[in-house]
Amino acid sequence: MIMNKRFSTLLAATLVAGGFSFNAMASVTAGPGSIKTGEYTLLKFDNSSDKVLSVDPATRKLEVIDYSTLISSNKLAAGTSLKKLNNALWKVTVNSSTSVTGQSVTYSFTNKAGQALTVDLLTDAVGHVTNGTAAISKSTTGNTTWAWTDANGLYAVKSFGTEKGDSVFYFTKDLKLKSAVYDVTSPSIPTDGALVGVEDMSQYTIELTAASFNDLMSTYEGKLFFNNGKDVSASETNALKNQKWQALPFGTSTYTAGANAIAAVNAGSETAFFLWNGKEVLAGNNDLTAKDQKKKFFLVVDNNCYNTEETLNKLVIDTLGWEPIFDASNNLTAITADNLKTRSTVAKRSPLAAGFKGVYHIAKDSLVLTALARPASIPVTTTLGAINTNSGYGTGSTAMDNLEKAVVSFIGGFASNPPADKATFAESNFESDGSAYTYLASGGTTPVSGKALVDKANEYIATLTGDANKAAKATAQNYLAAIKGLAIVKASTGGNALPTVTTDKFVNGKNFADGVTAMDVTQYESAANKGGQLSIKKLSSTYVLTPAPVSTAEATLASDFIAPLIQPFATAPADGGNAVITEGLYYIKDMMKADDNKYYGTFYDLSVVNAAKRVQKEQAFNPYAQFIVEKTAGTTKGNYVISNRAGATDNESVDNWYGVTNVVDKDNNIYTINGDTIQLVAADDVDEDNAYIGFKYITANDAKNNKFTITSAAEMLAGQTIVMVKDSSLKIAEGEMLFTLTPSAETEYGANEDLINVSYTIYNDADSTYLVKKDGNYRFIHESNIAPAAITKFYMIAVDTDSTYVLADGLDAATKMVISTQYKTISAMDLDERNDMFIVKPQSAPASYKSLPKHVRIQAINGDYAAVNAKNQGIAVREGDLKADAYDNLDFIFWLDTAHYENAAPYTYYITKGVKETEEVAASRLYMWNSVDSADVKDANKELPYVYGAGANRVMFRTASIMAQDTLLVPTMDAVAKIDTVAAGDGTSKDGLKHAVKAGVKNFQFSFEFASKDADNEYNIVCQNNNGKNYVHNINGVLAMGPKEDAVVVNVLDVTPEDEAATGNETINAEGVTVIAANGGVQIIGAQGKKVVITNILGQTVANTVLSSDNATIAAPQGVVVVAIEGEDAVKAIVK
Incomplete structure (x- = not known):
């Protein structure tokens, strides 16, 4: 039980800082009793209990703990640690000021973990108390200044101005923050405050175990320093310094010493330990039969002494002839009486001479180390074992x-x-x-x-x-x-x-065992001979470090032995540490130098699919590998909180990164924080405005307008896609499977909730199946056999690069897709298993001809031209046919009217017969049409006018007009004249008229898709009805539909303005100029001195001259020609 030492004289104080009312509290003249600035105290909840205030390091919330769960019988209680104790030890800062009202005193508290007692002075409107336990403020405006009354304890006052008055804030016994109106005219503090006691810790110590010694050392550098100027002379060696010590257990609570009296030196005590400097060497095994065992270097009380009386033993670092056996976690596993004492053959250093105890002084952060035993001198013992019967002298001996x-x-x-x-x-x-x-x-x-x-x-x-x-x-x-x-x-x-x-080898009282004779030890801590404390001893001209043979507390030894101030740091760290770090976003590199740290020099990554929690380099695309560094509220330096940007937690890293932060290497931004050594690398390459990093993000529009492929990112499986096998399970195989990815609602996440992730359902369009997880594995299930709520949503988590993803069905207690290296099957494995990455991208849509609406000609690569004949049939006309007077210029010109131009999809068009310049484009005209839905129609002669040859549907041009993007008005071709509304599917119109709508608009929509990746301006003409026979073919001059194989390949050619403006008159009288089509040429009257250009229907120039006569005839080929006269509009003429 800890004695109660309350702030007996601590009275109500006037707060003088940061938003508090100056005259809200009465002045006081006394300070906090025996607690001085810089000393540690426990903040108690009840004078008669051991309930004290602490901070939960995981949640950073305040908590009430029982002191007996921290320290019991001067030892750390089971399951606790010095780090946990540090969260409950509060350093007091007394703030005094003088005003017209008198002396005012306030207090600030920072625990030994470096966390200031800072909270936001806010409560709920109802009840004026927080719903849950008060938490450490994460802002820079949290309250750090507190007042005290002897009757009611810790409180603070916040001023809201004269209109609202002031409020007093205090803690209830369940650690909620409560507020009450504070009447300035009649000040009184509520009486149900809970923090009403303090405890002076200056006299409290802890007996260290191996675990608590290591806990203490890991908080700092792992080394011991002599800090009060009391050290060995420069000519002497201090074995304790310049080593990184780790304690190993010397015994266990159940150890029985047996006949060899090890119990006399506390070998069975849990508070005894070996001190190992982390180094090993190959040496003789414990049976001394071979040099095949790695031996540790321990701190040992040496056989050699500083004085002739052999009472002041030296301390050395050496191996032990018989080394206690430890497991992989350095727990003691074997120690017996025979091993340590009764062996007849051992090396010169006894394990008993390597045992130590430690006491930690809480207030001073210092240690007292005590040796358990020293090697015993030989009390004139028999040397019979050394001079026993000998043989091997040879003959004649x-x-x-x-x-x-x-x-x-x-x-x-x-x-x-x-x-x-x-x-x-x-x-x-x-x-x-x-x-x-x-x-x-x-x-x-x-x-x-x-x-x-x-x-x-x-x-x-x-x-x-x-x-x-x-x-x-x-x-x-x-x-x-x-x-x-x-x-x-x-x-x-x-x-x-x-x-x-x-013999001469052994002298009574001086000589020690050297391997010839069994060893013995003399214990320091016995009833008659207390001692062993490591002390500085003054010899005639030097100072040495030695275990004092008797207690250094005895007055008679005060002038001879000096107790050094042994601390785990060279310089006591200032409150909050000494680091000054610019707040912001960083990558964090593991810089813990340890032989067993295989991750040294790697970056932390707390992604749920990274079991190692490390990556080799910075990842600007991965928020799980990025960390936010902020000052702890109420501090200006040396005390920081580090959070994972994605909000991930990990009890081996980020959960511990808070509190005291000290510089290791300022130039390289290397720091220690809560026992870890880390390097901060500024994440300047991160696009902090992109909330979607770390996951595959597809906009709703892109998801709607695209199909996606999901292929393996592995080099050996590159390009292989997810496919379904017979039992509906998954594997990776060659080929292409297209999926529709439907995004879920966006979810905010992250430390600041400024990131967004999206999951997706995966739908196989070819089979109408969803990819789901069922019965512990992934499979495809038909959409008719699964409820919407049962459809699995997949997260696509960026791993290694910003375009390779792990596919997981969740982010917590979930599984992910892993590919069997042997069978290429896909299984559901835990998130911490190895990763298989996938590439998710839109289908590589065939590159297509893209254009705004305009007139074009369509020429097959064999020279034929697409045209419309008198029966409105699509044909391919050879060059010789152009000489006949069978076609009009507009029969070879087509108007492209854009139907669709979605992202990553081919442009689709309505293709109509050329439109005269005087016509409106939107007028009713002849639309190119795949006649597949009229294949069975017969004419008066019982023939099939819409089928050519062996069942190929003709390309026709049919009268229609546009009603909407995907809707045409198409006159019927039967005897009863009417107009059909043709759209994407059968149904009823939504224009309020409720008239019938027929399917089939895709039979009017065509695209020009590249026929070859390597060919320029060579296209297939593709109808959008996707029936497998939707490619245009040239069959003996007839345009008809068929499969992709052998589809006609065409060029899309621009036309001249003259082509578009040409008329069909054979004789045109322009003002002052006459053009007459004649046999074998064109007669031009009234154009002397003007330039004349004549082109054929293909746009090829057949004549280019300046007329020297007022009545000239220019030779031209048969067929349609265009005559362009300087200063006049172009005219068309048909040469016979």
Whole structure:
């Protein structure tokens, strides 16, 4: 339980900033008691409870939490973190000012996560209270200045001017923001305010676990700094600095130490941990049988010391001979008594000497680290394991055998006459063969000293020469080195008890285990010996870092040990951080440098179909890869909120990007925010006015006027389209399938709701089927078998480029189309599966002749000309036929009247026989007509006038007039003369007259579509009725309908004004000029000195001359010619 330290002296204050009434509150003379500017406090809801104010980092709403869910028994409670605690710790800023009414005090609060206590002072009209929990303001105008009364707690006053008066705003116990009218003349604060207590946190600490240590380090740079000027000398090394530390668990709460007394050094405590610097090296495995295990580098209390008394151990970074086993998440998985203590063969560094504890001081943001144990000195232990029976000396090793017997007899157990304390091997006597220790013994052979036995051995070693004896010589030399200085420390007590011995290698109280002897440790934290705190120790001329052997709190050590200020930052970050960022739209690059961060240097993309949440480069077309950076309300720098432009959330990135923001590399716009390191890249290439980016957008008009293809964007499947197989399922195959895409209503989305997406139904026109998701997969279902509400709507999400799309049936808990690489079938897969992209575009409509209404000639590429004969039949006339006096000029001229010119579709026309200059274009005239609907009509001779040859429908020219774009008035051809209204389909007119309307207008509509991609001005003439035989053919000079194959190919030729204006008179008398058609020529009277040009019906010039006579005859071919005389209108003449 936290002690209650209320703002006992905090009284009502006059607000002096930003829109608040200056004289609305009484003045005060006291501050917030023991809480000073810059210190942290808890804002409590009830003096008798642990309910405190916090901020939910996900929603940025204020929340009430129980303090006991944060800290319990000086430890972080289960499931919490330092980041969560930081949301509930509020730094106080005391604002004082003096006015004519006295001293006024207000307060501002910023939590340790960098979030200011800022809210919009707005409530609902009814009840004057917010509907839900109050939230942190997202605007720059949120209130950050608060007043306090000792009785009613935190509040603010907003001035609405003299007409409306003022309102007081305060928090209820369920964290709603409530308002009440504030009477300036009789000020009083409502009594149901909830925030009524504060807590001084200056004395509170947290015992760190491995997880909370890492949580703290990740908030900053991951390194430790010594910040109060107390550090080691320049000549010394501070092992804690310049390393990026990660804590690994030292034990678990269920760990049982067993007989090796590890419990004495808290190996089972959850608050003990190893400190790993993130580096590894290939080294010996835990059984020391091979160099095949990656070993971590830990902070370790070293065997070596700074002083001769061996009490001030050095700190080093090294591997452990036996390394505890961790899983992939660095959780401890194996630690046993045998592993740590009772092994007979281990390396020199014990895992127990790498254990540490940490305490975090909340108010100072500092740590105290304590070592758990130090390597123990050897208390004069036996070296029997090192000097045991040896072999391998080679032949003739009597001297070595005698020496070995003497050593065994010297350190063996005896029933009587054992070596006494301090007896040395060198001065002791043995039987000549070393078989018996004879010191103080009577009788027997002449004794030999241990020194003499050693000398004999050395003489023997000198004889071992050459490669053959190299191994034997080394073994013998090692044995002599092991027994050098052999002496008795404590004599045997008889029986089988062995004496305690030592050699030159081991000195009591100084030497540490070095791999020859099993290790031991001395624990710092025991009842008799509290210590281990990492402290600065002053030696004669230097300062070093060492675990203090006893508590540094003891007064007797104050002058010798200095407690450093260890903090996870070099310089305490200012409130809100130090970053200054221009608000706006950015791409964000992951700049977290870590060995396991495979996404380093990539850009974030929170698209629902991107499982990796990363892309390699900026994407101007993708709002999910764009982010909005804004200042946190109530701040001017160093505190920002980053939102995904598309409004996407992700608890590994954007959900955490709020609060304190610090500079890492100013020149490259690299910052840290809430533990992440990111680079901001200005999204200057984004068209922010285009609300439709990120999704395929088709206007309603384009969707109505176009058919679409949906093809694979994969290189190996390029151009292959979605098709239906026999069971109505989908696959990718060659060919073309056309779809009608019908857009849904536009939906606003995004962080600022300024983006729009649209979904589409996909309709297969050829089979009248819809593409739907049914029974977990995609298939085509006939429109008659599906209700409109069951038709699937597909989102087309831009991926990789702005023109390749993933097709998904939703944006949340949905699926998308994925192509089987083996079978090319299409399946419904989760949104986080791999992506297959598609290209969606309008049908490549055949390129067509496009023109405004005008006169043209139509010439087949074989030279024949389209014409209209006397029976109003369409014919193709050869050049020789033009010589006959069978055709009028207008029989070869056609008027194109535009019927349709939709986007991406061929222009269609009504084609009529040429219109004389004096006629109105809209008048009744002869319309080109596909006579398919009259194929069965017979004439008086029982013949089929509208069929040519083997069933080809003739192209006819039929009298009609335009009523509307898609409606003609067509006289009937039966005996009862009447007029039919012909339109797109049968029905009733909508003009109020309700007369019958017949289908068939498309039989009058034609287009000129390119016959070849490579040909210029070469077209097929295509009727728009789409019956499969809607192409115009030239069959022996007769124009008739047929399939696309062998359709006539024509050129569309412009005509001259003279052609259009020509009349049909054979003899024309212009004013003063006479033109007479004659046999084989044209006679011209009255045009002497004028230029005359004569052209045939094809527009070809046959004569071009200046008349030298007043009565001249100019030769011309038979047929229709046009005579143009300088200064006169052109006239037509028929030459015989």
